[in-house]
Amino acid sequence: MAIGYYLVVSALLFSIGLVGVLLRRNAIVLFMCIELMLNSVNLTLAAAARLWGGPDGQVFVFFVIVVAAAEVVVGLALIVNLYFRRGTLDVDVPQLLRW
Amino acid sequence: MLLLAQAAEAGAGNTSEIVLFWVFAVLALGSGIAVITMRNIVHGALMLVLNFLAIAGLYLTLESAFLSIIQVLVYAGAIMVLFLFVIMLLGVDNDDLLSSEPTTRVLAVAGGALLAGALVFAFVGPYTSPASVCEADAPTATGDEVACTGLAAAYGEDDPSGVAFLGRSMFTRYTYAFELSALLLTVATIGAVILARRRDLAPEDEDEAGVLADARSAVEAEALTVAGSTVAEPARGTAQPVGEPGRHHAEAGDRAPEGDEPPAEPDGPGTDEREG
Numbered sequence: 597m598a599i600g601y602y603l604v605v606s607a608l609l610f611s612i613g614l615v616g617v618l619l620r621r622n623a624i625v626l627f628m629c630i631e632l633m634l635n636s637v638n639l640t641l642a643a644a645a646r647l648w649g650g651p652d653g654q655v656f657v658f659f660v661i662v663v664a665a666a667e668v669v670v671g672l673a674l675i676v677n678l679y680f681r682r683g684t685l686d687v688d689v690p691q692l693l694r695w
Numbered sequence: 696m697l698l699l700a701q702a703a704e705a706g707a708g709n710t711s712e713i714v715l716f717w718v719f720a721v722l723a724l725g726s727g728i729a730v731i732t733m734r735n736i737v738h739g740a741l742m743l744v745l746n747f748l749a750i751a752g753l754y755l756t757l758e759s760a761f762l763s764i765i766q767v768l769v770y771a772g773a774i775m776v777l778f779l780f781v782i783m784l785l786g787v788d789n790d791d792l793l794s795s796e797p798t799t800r801v802l803a804v805a806g807g808a809l810l811a812g813a814l815v816f817a818f819v820g821p822y823t824s825p826a827s828v829c830e831a832d833a834p835t836a837t838g839d840e841v842a843c844t845g846l847a848a849a850y851g852e853d854d855p856s857g858v859a860f861l862g863r864s865m866f867t868r869y870t871y872a873f874e875l876s877a878l879l880l881t882v883a884t885i886g887a888v889i890l891a892r893r894r895d896l897a898p899e900d901e902d903e904a905g906v907l908a909d910a911r912s913a914v915e916a917e918a919l920t921v922a923g924s925t926v927a928e929p930a931r932g933t934a935q936p937v938g939e940p941g942r943h944h945a946e947a948g949d950r951a952p953e954g955d956e957p958p959a960e961p962d963g964p965g966t967d968e969r970e971g
Contacts, residue, residue, distance in 0.1 A: 618806065646757050661765055
């Protein structure tokens with residue numbers, strides 16, 4: 597399997613995540629779409645590691661997963677806080693991100 | 696799973712890799728589209744789990760077994776459980792979640808298609824030639840084609856999964872980044888604890904308010920039965936806890952009924968803090 601097919605799949609996944617971020621209004625769904633984009637980048641890095649035969653891409657994927665775990669913890673805490681303050685998760689509601 | 700591992704071990708560029716790639720690629724893309732189109736958020740989260748598992752399968756076909764395990768454990772296991780936890784905690788309703796304006800939808804889809812087209816245009820060609828197939832007898836790259844090196848030679852004979860290969864690099868060249876990631880996880884844990892705590896009403900205050908409200912209602916009931924203001928005033932004084940000022944008592948009693956759900960009102964304490 598040529599390595600380009602993996603890159604094409606990850607490019608399509610990234611675009612799907614981007615469309616989701618632009619299309620949906622729920623903050624949790626937005627966050628899930630960001631995870632989708634993050635995973636597609638991980639797939640690109642793993643494919644690049646195989647393409648060049650080195651460890652760096654896989655190490656990067658490992659660190660991206662660590663950072664994503666930390667990001668999800670903080671982001672979900674923020675979302676819960678926002679929901680308790682505003683009573684909604686709709687990001688189109690005016691002043692949702694203002695204190 | 697064993698079959699998948701054997702198929703991934705069997706070598707690059709063979710039929711099993713092609714079959715597994717197409718299965719997992721279609722699964723990943725289909726579940727990705729389902730994530731952004733499902734109206735029910737719980738269904739979307741489950742589709743995201745499926746997407747993560749499909750990407751773990753793609754890692755297997757990319758000779759990255761360790762990443763595949765980590766993907767299943769951390770993403771499909773921990774992160775998605777956290778997501779589902781929050782969704783269930785907030786009890787989110789599932790109506791009218793798409794963006795409201797039609798122009799926004801059209802522009803979003805058009806922008807995504809444009810990005811996908813540009814990326815695919817960049818990848819197809821140099822990276823999809825026969826030279827980019829990761830096997831030993833691939834033709835040599837000509838022109839702008841990129842030849843695939845593959846990981847089998849780097850892993851060596853005694854490390855077919857590549858874990859030792861990855862660990863050697865992670866603990867020698869990337870030691871500093873590894874230590875920093877430990878620091879990052881600590882900071883994230885502390886930040887989540889601080890963010891998740893509710894500052895607007897501490898639990899002991901809530902208890903105090905509840906007790907005072909009970910005391911006050913008892914006093915008022917007593918005052919109603921007596922039906923005389925001159926009798927009610929001393930009765931209220933006797934019901935007060937020792938050392939509590941009367942003003943605080945009245946305030947706590949007034950505030951007690953809405954003390955259970957203070958964040959529901961839009962002008963919460965945070966707004967007052969910012970403006971004050």
